[in-house]
Amino acid sequence: MDPITAIGFAANIVQIIDAVVKVVGYLNDVKDAPKDRARLARESTSLLAFLTDFRYKVEESSTDDPWFSSIRLLAAPGGPLEQFRDEMDELARKLKPQSGLRKFGKALVWTLDKNDINNIISRIERLKALVSISRQEDHFKLSLEIKSDLNDLRHGVLRDHGDLDELKQGVLRGQKERQNIITWISDLDFSAKQRDFFTGCEQGTGEWFLKSDIFEAWIGGDSGTLWCPGVPGAGKTIIMSLVVDYLERNLALDHVGIAYIYFNYKEQSEQTATNLIASLLQQLVRKDAFVSEEITSLFHRHMQQLTRPTIAEWSMLLESQIGRFSRVFILIDALDECSESTRDEFLYEMQQLQPFINLLITSRPISTIELELDGAARLGIHAADADIRRYLERRVKRERRLRRLLITDSALEETIVETIAENAKGMFLLAQLQMDSVAKKNSRRDIRKA
Secondary structure, X not given: OOOOOHHHHHHHHHHHHHHHHHHHHHHHHEEOOOHHHHHHHHHHHHHHHHHHHHHHHHHOOOOOOOOHXXXXXXHOOOOHHHHHHHHHHHHHHHHOOOOOOOOOOOOEEOOOOHHHHHHHHHHHHHHHHHHHHHHOHHHHOOOOOOOOOHHHHHOOOOOOHHHHHHHHHHHHHHHHHHHHHHHHXXXXXXXXXXXXXXXXXXXXXOHHHHOOHHHHHHHHOXXXXXXXXXXXOOOHHXXXXXXXXXXXXXXXXXXXXXXXXXXXXXXXXXXXXXHHHHHHHXXXXXXXXXXXXXXXXXXXXXXXXXXOOOHHHHHHHXXXXXXXXXXXXXXXXXXXHOOHHHHHHHHHHHHHHHHHOEEEEEEOOOHHHHHHOOOOEEOOOOOOHHHHHHHHHHHHHHOHHHHHHHOOOHHHHHHHHHHHHHHHOOOHHHXXXXXXXXXXXXXXXXXXXX
């Protein structure tokens, strides 16, 4: 095989990325697809992050690097990369809408069966395994022998079954160590809170925030801090969950890192500055295809010594991990709910990272926080009247007792929404409390008196 350059290899990877992007786009347009569609979409999206990281690694490499001799085999004519690209192109052709289908606004129809899905996912996993083993050569002393025999390559078969077993064992060891390292980094998990907060949002809530010039300027900038103060009950956490979802949906394919923290005054003992920095690192490592050498080395050293890293060590690794992404967004909710000492220490670490990240912080409008964030862009959070009305209309429809009382009195329903929305004065919490009271009434007369 002719020698391949790093640039040429990266170009091959880009071709695969382009094909997978098409597949993901078509998957998102399919109408009435089974659960297997979602499974394939998740695997394909995960593969995009994996391949993007691989591409950047290759572009930064030299053909003299020890690991390059292994990955060179992947780019052999008719080899794994070329085969996979062809398979993704073929899959994209199968999923592509018929001529004129989109013109008439019709969604795509699912045409793949379960065996098709399983085969595609198996091919994705095999490609990831081959790439992983080639990159883990220094870790596990593995060597991939991908033969140039066209028949073997076409069917993705290694001639030597011993090599295949070794490949599988190497992948399993790599996956197990990666998970062990991720688990070791932090016990804090904010993903469940994100799901809970976002699930409670009505469609359309917070659009005023996401479409504001200040927010769009913050997203468009390479770095910068956006402070979003709001009084208690204004809906700061709801807005934060919307921002997290917005970034994950719109920037997931651009090799962008997204990490977030939800402060809670009841969890101050666990939410120390050291633990929070570690959590941010863990979230970014989860979104990366590979665990860096620095993190792996620190893991083994502290495991041997039965110790935990210092905040300085975590911060150093976090800065290094940030450099593995094209951009990184860090989102902090309710900064005022942590202890003052934690806030001072945590903000200091964030300020050291400021040139490399886009930072968004919500809090109550406290003077000490305002002083710390002097110079940051500012976008106040309030519960928009339209958002409050959406919430109230949903509550009226979902409260069984209210539905029964109002089924023949639509005018009273409108009165409830109008009155509570007016009295809420831009506070979600106040609207919620008033609605809780109304929902407990046993008659229309009691509702009117409330």
